[in-house]
Structure formats: structure tokens, C-alpha cells
Amino acid sequence: MSGPEQRRHPRISIQIEVELIAPDLGTVTLNSGNLSNSGLFLCADQTMPLQIGSEVCVRIKQPLGDGEAPLVKARVVRIEEQGIGLHFDEADAP
Numbered sequence: 001m002s003g004p005e006q007r008r009h010p011r012i013s014i015q016i017e018v019e020l021i022a023p024d025l026g027t028v029t030l031n032s033g034n035l036s037n038s039g040l041f042l043c044a045d046q047t048m049p050l051q052i053g054s055e056v057c058v059r060i061k062q063p064l065g066d067g068e069a070p071l072v073k074a075r076v077v078r079i080e081e082q083g084i085g086l087h088f089d090e091a092d093a094p
Helices: none
Strands: 017-022 026-035 039-043 055-060 072-079 083-088
Touching (some): 039 072
Antiparallel strands (some): 017 026, 017 055, 055 072
16 A cells, blocks of 8 residues: 555644654654544654654643543654654554
8 A cells, every 4th residue: 555545544634742752762742743543643853763663652742631641552654754654553442
């Protein structure tokens, strides 16, 4: 599969602050570019010490309902000049 027209889940453009947590990186706050049921694109520069296949956790920084948003496991699937593409770990999906 390639190209946005062949994706399994539609993307929505949304700009929200997201915490990205990775062993080699610690915790950083980035802005999202888009979101779908299966993943998230985060705007970041190329100096981030992540590689395709890196396992990370993400959390929306804004409060949701009565508490803090949950941590969600994800894997880096794409690295571009504008940022990184993450695929949510399906084992964490409800």
C-alpha cells in the first residue's frame, strides 16, 4: 500500500501537543500533524535519535475528561523531513 488514497484509516489534520517518550530520547513535547485510528504523524526535525522500528509511547498533553490521557505504545514507521509517522501498537487497541 502506498499513497494516502490507499490507507486503511482516514487521516484528520489536527494540531495538538503530544508527549513522545522513548528510551534514547526521554520525554519531549511535539505537535501532531494528523491522526487516524491506526497512527499519528508528529512534526519534528531530523535530529531526533529515532529510527524506523523504534518503540515509543505517546500521550496527548491536554486533559481528557476527568484525568490524564493514557500512554499509548507505538512504533516509528516513517521518518521524513517534516516529522515522524507512528503506528499504534495493535496489542493496546481496545
